[in-house]
Amino acid sequence: MDDTKASQVELIREAFHYQSRFDGSTMVFKIDCSIIDDPHFPSLMKDMALLAKSGFHVVIVPGAKEWIDSALEKHGIVSTYYENVRITTPEAMPFVEMAAFHVATRFMTLSTSRVDAIIGNFFRARGMGMINGVDMQHTGVVDKVLLDSLERALKQGMAPILPCIGWSPVGKPYNVASDEIALAAASTLGAIKLFIVSKGGGLRADMYDIPKGVDIDENGRIVKLNLQEAGSLLAANKGRAPDESLKSLELGVQAAKAGVERVHIVDGGEEGVILKELFSNMGSGAMIYADEYEAVRALRNSEIPDILRLMEPLMQKGVLVRRTPEAVQEKKEDYVVAEVDGSVRACAALHDWGESQAEIAAVATDPMFAAMGLGRRIVKRLIETAAKKGFERVFVLTTTTQDWFEALGFKEAPVESLPARKRNLYNQRRKSKVFALEIEGARKQRSSRD
Ligand SMILES: CC(C)(COP(=O)(O)OP(=O)(O)OC[C@H]1O[C@@H](n2cnc3c(N)ncnc32)[C@H](O)[C@@H]1OP(=O)(O)O)[C@@H](O)C(=O)NCCC(=O)NCCS
Incomplete structure (x- = not known):
């Protein structure tokens, strides 16, 4: 076609x-x-x-x-x-x-x-x-x-x-x-x-x-x-x-x-x-x-334990890479959270790896609040942030969520397409797949449907 x-x-x-x-x-x-x-x-x-x-x-x-x-x-x-x-x-x-x-x-x-x-x-x-x-x-x-x-x-x-x-x-x-x-x-x-x-x-x-x-x-x-x-x-x-x-x-x-x-x-x-x-x-x-974007905002210091609690079961299962409170604290500015009725119910981060590329990572939704669109909103928000900051491409490393990211417009990409710093840290045993989204394409997706 x-x-x-x-x-x-x-x-x-x-x-x-x-x-x-x-x-x-x-x-x-x-x-x-x-x-x-x-x-x-x-x-x-x-x-x-x-x-x-x-x-x-x-x-x-x-x-x-x-x-x-x-x-x-x-x-x-x-x-x-x-x-x-x-x-x-x-x-x-x-x-x-x-x-x-x-x-x-x-x-x-x-x-x-x-x-x-x-x-x-x-x-x-x-x-x-x-x-x-x-x-x-x-x-x-x-x-x-x-x-x-x-x-x-x-x-x-x-x-x-x-x-x-x-x-x-x-x-x-x-x-x-x-x-x-x-x-x-x-x-x-x-x-x-x-x-x-x-x-x-x-x-x-x-x-x-x-x-x-x-x-x-x-x-x-x-x-x-x-x-x-x-x-x-x-x-x-x-x-x-x-x-x-x-x-x-x-x-x-x-x-x-x-x-x-x-x-x-x-x-x-x-x-x-x-x-x-x-x-x-x-x-x-x-x-x-x-x-939707209203509920998504920057992570506050006092909420670091909340997002670790969200991520803990996923880190145990190996779905997410383990992060310590110190590691989250160090990159605190990268994290956003989605709030429902005053409580943090989803989180994600946008890490800068140079070469105009940013990684969307640590995406996690409280299972009690799954399929309410929180994950999608938070990722869309990070894509917008990446566009505003002038990144040309966002990528994720995923083991079990590739279909979900594909539905958001991400496409599978070779490990070689990662920025050098990230490529050097790529865990060969984990064998995560790389999915990426070109920001220009994302910008054009301004349709009002969702
Ligand atoms: C993936 C995840 C963030 C989605 O969160 P969410 O807030 O439920 O997402 P949304 O409400 O926007 O989307 C839900 C839809 O995605 C589907 N979905 C959830 N996980 C999926 C997966 N792994 N693969 C494909 N589809 C998935 C749901 O069935 C639901 O479908 P529906 O809309 O037809 O009912 C959440 O399931 C999660 O925390 N997963 C574990 C962590 C993870 O894998 N993170 C990504 C790597 S960084």
Whole structure:
């Protein structure tokens, strides 16, 4: 099979894997109205319909700001703002409702792909009230997401659409920011993903002050950020007038903090953007992730006995090379641990052997916490660290875990490929196999699946 065909097969395999892993999971799409007249809008709808038909729960929150702006302008209504929030007056409200529902109906085109879309009052609103003496009138906030109604619709395979209008318990309408609706819906539903789709979305590095540690790809795009990095990027650009991308980043940070595993900021004007972002490494969006890496951190001095306890049974069996407390202490900086509920449950180390190569070693998971993804997370974290430190290759010496490392992208390599210092120490009796991963390859594996 040639390379192209092999990578197509790989893509199909990944798509099936992803589909089976996340079947029934919820994804919220906050989509700006700037996109609804784009030539790619129909294919965006088709792709979302495909996701809904494949068993994902799809929730749509249309942004209607530009439509509201132009509807108000057409009717000679000038908006006033308090701290960048529109004060919706009673005379503006009918036009706001009209614009919001007009935008929402454009998403009903999902039905052309045989997915039932349903516009509904899936949240209850309340007024913002008086803020510092300013009456916010018909500008409201989400009071409560109506989880039962949403779940009922989702269970029937429908795609709920949440326009930016909500009603109070006595039926008073409020204009609510679509960002806030998307955030509330994603966190209440326990969404695994929030997509923030706008025209030209994504994060271009040349537009912003970039804090140290943030990765930029060869096209000058910021591809992924953990919560901390996203926070420092926002802080570094605080003085700027917030553009759409920074606003999306802010929403992404809030969503990640609220428990959404992945937030993708993407350009809806790009053909197939959602599918590319989900199923391949061809996505051009920026991803904010909150979950897995958070639990992985540097080893603390007081935890040396904990990791030795983890490793002891494996050292006894000869699966891991024996390490003394002194040896761990000496290389303490190399170790990371994964914590669950305040206790160390997995560990690993990254040792520098020169020649731009680093060894991933001492990988061990508490058997009580096996198969929860701790091992994978900790190794992925070390690969990222190695990339950041400029290593070109990471390798492992393993006797019993080769399949596991292969699943993480490592490939068998000859002992001769080890850096000289390590090669000289290679234990001929142990006959460990060498598995290695080229960092450039690892960098390219930026897909968002896991
Ligand atoms: C290998 C090890 C670190 C995996 O830890 P973990 O936290 O359970 O890993 P993950 O949750 O990320 O992955 C678990 C998956 O890998 C599989 N797996 C575990 N050990 C494996 C092995 N030796 N070979 C192949 N697959 C293995 C599990 O069956 C599980 O599969 P599933 O996802 O289909 O259920 C752990 O089993 C361990 O401590 N092994 C002994 C130490 C070791 O060999 N270290 C490597 C040499 S440095």
